[in-house]
Amino acid sequence: MKLLILNGPNINLLGLREPAVYGNGTYADLLDSLALWAAELDVEITCYQSNHEGDLVDRIQKAYGQVDGIVFNPAAYTHTSIALLDALKAVAIPTVEVHISDVSAREDFRQISYVRAACLTTIAGKGFEGYREAMEYLKEHIG
Numbered sequence: 001m002k003l004l005i006l007n008g009p010n011i012n013l014l015g016l017r018e019p020a021v022y023g024n025g026t027y028a029d030l031l032d033s034l035a036l037w038a039a040e041l042d043v044e045i046t047c048y049q050s051n052h053e054g055d056l057v058d059r060i061q062k063a064y065g066q067v068d069g070i071v072f073n074p075a076a077y078t079h080t081s082i083a084l085l086d087a088l089k090a091v092a093i094p095t096v097e098v099h100i101s102d103v104s105a106r107e108d109f110r111q112i113s114y115v116r117a118a119c120l121t122t123i124a125g126k127g128f129e130g131y132r133e134a135m136e137y138l139k140e141h142i143g
């Protein structure tokens, strides 16, 4: 099984950005954990992060026919991007929305998720562990 682990803007600054909200782990730490969990779950992963909405759209389009599932933290674009929603709908790849923080307990503007309508489920507020849960969820629910 092949999974794309897709991260949006400012996720590359984990560790530096708001540690009280996102923790002290860096993006490199996240990549290390993802590699470990992929080996444990026997799934093949490709990781991609971009600060640019169009790059994320391109990466979702490129995933068509290439991966079985997507673990997606669209970061701030969660709350703004119809383009990402449309891209997910277009390729129809099973996708799990992940947020490191508990967005439901944060500002009003974080209560909207455009991508959620194209996702199987949402995992939020579980730190890096949420990515592992998303990988497990996809493994259980695909094929």
Ligand code: DQA
Binding pocket: 009, 010, 011, 073, 074, 075, 076, 077, 078, 098, 099, 100, 101, 102, 103, 110
């Ligand atoms: C986030 C939550 C978003 O609201 C925020 O814009 C992010 C990260 C999270 O992982 O908790 O950049 O997606």
